[in-house]
Amino acid sequence: MEIQKTEEAKNPEIEEIIELTKQKQSEEVEHCDEQEKQTQVAEDEEDENELRNLLLADIGELPISPPSATQVNFVSYFITDFTKPGHDQYIYRHANGLCVIGLAPTHLAFKDEGGITNIDFNVGKSDRSVLKVSGKRKKNAMRSESNTALCKVSTAKESYIVRCCVKGSLLEVNERLIKQPQLLNSSADREGYIAIIMPRPADWTKNKESLITFEEYKEKKEVSL
Known part of the structure; x- marks a missing residue:
């Protein structure tokens, strides 16, 4: 079934x-x-x-103008009233240790009518403009103290001694200023720099104690740069 x-x-x-x-x-x-x-x-x-x-x-958030090469590549330091009131100078230090020396915007020389008209590197016992440094060991570099005279700048009515500001080896001076001293008036922080010095690390550490930063400089001198 x-x-x-x-x-x-x-x-x-x-x-x-x-x-x-x-x-x-x-x-x-x-x-x-x-x-x-x-x-x-x-x-x-x-x-x-x-x-x-x-x-x-x-x-x-962007700045009105881009930062300058100096602001990008150097750290800015200043020394004010160095040996005399109003003798203000800048020290721009590169990462490799080199220091560029020049006149700060508040230096007395810039307040004289007509500004700086002449610069003379023949101060002290030698002419700094004939300095010729060569080789990795910086042969012939002049050893300088922070208060060593670097040059003399003159206006129509006064002369001012510019000093090294840092202890080290003077490698070069800006010979271009001899024929074009007006660069000090128009671009003292760039083409109008005065000299380049290489301090030893230990000397720089000691010198740095007497310097002030860019912000401290602006506050002390009550300027806006």
């Missing part, structure tokens, strides 16, 4: 519950996927904004 398989009778209510459950699960999966997408989009936008802020400076 052939046995026939019979299908189980389906309960309509149970089938409806199962179908509703499947739909709910499907909706929850879609909802989770949508939340994950939104979260990922938000994170991507945040990363993009952060990168943009790093690469593109805020225009409002």
Whole structure:
């Protein structure tokens, strides 16, 4: 006798519950996927904004003019009223230890009518302009103390002795100033520098104690540069 398989009778209510459950699960999966997408989009936008802020400076925070080569490559120090009132000088120190020496904006010479008209490197016992240094050992470099006379600058009515400011080896003087002393009036902190000196590390550490920073100089002299 052939046995026939019979299908189980389906309960309509149970089938409806199962179908509703499947739909709910499907909706929850879609909802989770949508939340994950939104979260990922938000994170991507945040990363993009952060990168943009790093690469593109805020225009409002940019300086009116770009920093000069001196500001980028040197640390500025000053010495004020050196040996006499109003004898203010700058010392720009490079990372390699070299120090550029010159007249600070508040030096008395700049207050005289007509400014500086002449510079003479023949002071003390030798003419600094004939100094010829050569080789890695800086042969022929003149050893100087901080108060060693470097040159004499003159205006129409007065002369001023400019000093080395730091103890070290005088490597060169700016001979260009002999024929173009007006550079001291127009760009004393650039083309109008006076000399370059290389102090020993120990000497620099000691000299630095008598110097002031750029911010301290501005505050002391009440100037805005």
